[in-house]
Amino acid sequence: MNPHHLYLASFSQDILFLSGGPVYIGTILSLFGLSALLFSIIERIKNNRMLQQEKQFLSDVFAKIIHEFRASLTVILGLSKQLREQKNLSEGNLATYLNAIERQGSNLTKLVNQLLDIASLQTSDKVVEWKTGNIVAFVEMMSETFRIYARQKGVELYFFSDDTEVEIDFVPDYLNKILYNLLSNAVKYSDEGSRINLIMERDQKERQKMTIKVMDQGRGISEEALPHIFDLFYKDPHNDAEAYTGNGIGLAIVKQVTEGLGGTIRVESEVGKGTVFTVELPFRRNEKQLYPRWIPEKSVPHPVPRAPLLPKANEVAPPGSGGNDPRITILLVEDNKDIFLYIRSIFHEEQYNILYAPNGEKAWDMVNKQLPDIVITDVIMPKKSGLELCREMKASPLLNHIPIVIVSAKNEEADLIEGLRSGADCYIRKPFYPEELQIRVENLLGIRLLLKEKYGRTVLKEEKENLDDNMNTDFLRRVTDIIYREMKNPDFTAGKLAAELAISVSQLNKRLNTITGYPSSTYILQVKLRHAKKIFTSQNKTIGEVSTECGIYDVNYFSRIFKKHTGVTPTQFKRLPQI
Template sequence: MKYVSTKDIIVRIDRYLADPRLDAETQLRKRWAWIWMVVTCVFVAITSFVELVILKLWPIWWFGFIFWAGYLIGFPLYRRMKRFDLVINILFTVFIVAALFAMLQTGGISTSLGFIFIGMNCAMGSMLAGNLRWTIGMFVTYCVTIIILGLFQSSLTTPEYITPRVNTLSFVGLTVWINACILLIVILFMKDKSRYEKSEAEKLRKIDEAKTKLFTNVSHEFRTPLTVIQGIAEQMEQHPEKWMQSGPGKIKMQSQLLLRLVNQMLNIAKIEADEMHLELIHGDICRFIRYVAGTFQSLADSMKVELILNQQEDPIYTDYDPDKLMHVLSNLLSNAIKFTPPGGLVCLEVSIAPEKNKEVILISVRDTGRGIPEASVSKIFERFYQVPDKHDQTSGTGLGLAVTYELIKLMNGKISVESREGKGSVFTVLLPVSKTAEKAADHGVSMISSETAHAGITKAKADDRTYDTDTIQAEKPVLLIVEDNKDVVEYLQTILQKEYNLEIAPNGEAGYEKAMEIIPDIILSDVMMPLMDGFEMLEKLKADIRTDHIPVVILTARGDFNSKLAGLAIGADHYLIKPFNEKELRLKLGNLLELRRKMQKHFGTLPFQPQDENSSFKPEGLFIKRINALIEKEMGNEDFGINDICFSMNMSRAQLYRKFSAITNNSIGKYLRSFRLYKAKELLENQGKNVTETAFETGFKNLSHFSTCFHEEFGFSPNKLVR
């Protein structure tokens, strides 16, 4: 026989009583009250058998009939009705009244056969239904029955069938029953208390996690604008003639971003403290929304996203708070633009819609972006929540939509979201129409500014300028900057352009493609970027033989220890945290290039030098070893050349030249010839071969050409080594 655990029984009970109309707490109450009813029903069955069959108490058979009839009606209603508490309380009230008449029939309290405990049991069972008023009423009803019995006790007579023995046995049975029920209530209470304590502990844990996450996210968000502000301030101090005009504007823009982040945190604090109040004006909301949408046009253009506004021609006059409505629209539009790829569409629609015999203003923001995963839709308005997505790493605090939700709630409105992953999202806002506030001449437009309206996104596309690789100065190393913040890119260009030939990529995907194309000498990359983050790009570069030798410096706002460990584990050579020190960045880049020069000396001098397995240049050593093995295999093939090496290594000619030059500071063509000549020298010195045999075995079919090349490489002719 299969063992059924208590947990399995509880699961089956919950499945039987499940009601989607009830919340989890009410469903729990319904379960315990139902168990109470079942236990009572079982006891009544046993009691009825004992009293009617064994004790022969047939005159009170009607009491058992009322119990059974009540349960036959009550159980089906209890399962189906939302107000199950009414079912159980009405049923128990009937039982208390029936117990009163039974005790009047048996002669009062002292000869009640223990029926006095039935009313107490029903009153206590009422507690499990969770309706305080009904529970109090049940106890009052029970106490009234006791008072009535006391008042009529002197006029009551005890029937002959109630003997002392029968009365005692019944009292003992009902006493045991009532104590068992009290124990059950205590157990249920203790379980509820334990569950409550665990719930509170879990709530405190989540609050602590949320605070930690908030501080981490805010620090990430603060670091990038602080990097720009600090860097531009230094440049203004060092080169005032160049930066005095453009510097203050860039600092102001980054300051607006910081201010917006601070305001979001303050708004959350005000909402929690119930100190956020509406400052309503009466005006044309269409005109106001048209102005706010216009401030996002340049942002949409820079992100190559089409922004469309659809609204009716007639004005819609209503009361609204310009500042709070601007924040709502700003969050919705900025998110839509940020998460919509180039060539996509963002549509803002405004209209009047009927709702329950009244009119509401319907504002919807629709995009063709990446959409929201189904599991995240229900959590999107929670504080600090950010949708997990590896393919579009963009930073944030997780406060924007939470503030939006609270502001709309403050305006007595509603917000909802519909989304399909990979297809896009639609955020819909419903605001009530009212006409009680004072009319504003400019419809609230003067209360906002275009700078604060979309300060939430300063990460427009990074500078798309490219450099002709044919004109790059040979004496300068090539540095690839992978960064999506235009101001950070401009600052890095300013401080590094004298020492490096700079290439720019606006995200990890473009950075990876650019690195594969040009094989730069060094890469400087951010982490949080759209399309592909810096870690993913780094992982792909280090896994590819064409790019695994390139030193990479991570420059990011993610300053937590785990992120740093993750970057270094993937293969980053250095990990710098924004805001960074200019001298430290220069020094780290310079040290990496100096290390590269040592590597070139190591691999460029002796082609046959065996590689130590513990060498710090292990990937580069494996690459050279593979090249050597190819040349060794085709040593006697005069036609074997660079194109064959490219085919075997799955590299283009330019990629092979760039990588080989970066490792050895030598050309692959010269290295191939030197390799053959060193092999020829070895054959002549150690194996006693003659010049003709040696030339043919090392891929030289022309003896004159072989002698000329040998003399150029070693300073003497091959004949001097012939024994």
């Protein structure tokens, strides 16, 4: 027999008698086949999962880009319309509107440029323009340029370097982007009177590394945000919207550019103390390939950002006229001050008192203290979102009667449903027509006015109307029950009623006025007089006895207020025919 055949026979026999027992070849092949199939399925699941994650990432990025564009377009289109239609616009308002349009136009330009940078960095065939020159001079030139910008904010910028000249190969455009974004952020988040240090040094242990540090004494970055600070479109949720004007692209560009140069970047920060960004770049000097020389005089630095023309305090939140303001009070919650200016321009100052909150957390504090007639809120805001604000307001017995309008750049149907489910009375998408917002607000306030009249007629004038079971009815019943319980107590006041409800007198007044049209003291008196009329019609008691039953021991005072509110004296009321 052929030796090869003998080997095959031996091999077949080994397979047939593994572990001392017969094993069928078909079973083994089936197991191999199932294993291969299972492996294929697992790989396909992994690939599908990766594709879904990539698709979700791209979808999120696209949604954030659209949000940024819609926010700016809302201001530009809206204020342009106001400028065209408002004939008697003051010089001050004209300048305010034009400044807002210019700011948002600049924001769009910056956003487009940054997106082009991101796209350019992703392109594999991009030509990188290397230069050879003194990198210390380049960095110092950037610091000199930014020093002007920093001083506009009252911040001092200092540059330190152990060496005055270091000849190296570098990419001026990339280094520009790194320094521009890090220094502009440092200035943006630094308070007046603080300092920024730009430090450049060569690694003492590894002479083949260059280190650039940007150290500020600003607000700092929260521990929660640090792992995500270089993610595209990430914004620290704990940042104050009044100071934050970025879009979450700059640091993503810095990371990509740094890594494109073969370097690394890291960040250390402590809230309230400041932040340190450390960029480490390899020391490159290619002796075999000569690059064009970088010459400072012929190089144009990256344009320095001007100190932003933010609205003045009186432009954003003009002083109100106090708690007795007869105008309708609107609380506008919006982290973009230019959108606030635009929405404020829609509502006439003679009719509306506009309050401003830059985020949901501040709005929650204000809405509890001020009890506005209506709230207009954005969705995406730092510290507390508009949806969280809606849910908390609707869960509060004190605030659940206040109508809420959401105005947001989140335009999907799912966003609208989520907004309405959170408790909003209506959801308006940006950009929007000013007439739409105005009509929505007027309609919601009109409905509240009708309800107020209905509550007043039903509770105080004893009309046989059935009130719907809702939170306003529950609150009113609770208040009325407490008043009836304390009916004979002459010392019962609005203060004691508020204390029993665990709210302040001003909050009680505002809530009762919203529901019935009466402040608390007047409502207490109305309930007492209603009780007096019931006694007069159902029992044969003297005026003094009825007065005592109502907790009023001065009969003359009781007679005066009874006539003032009913039009007749107690004696005349008793003589009226009862129907």
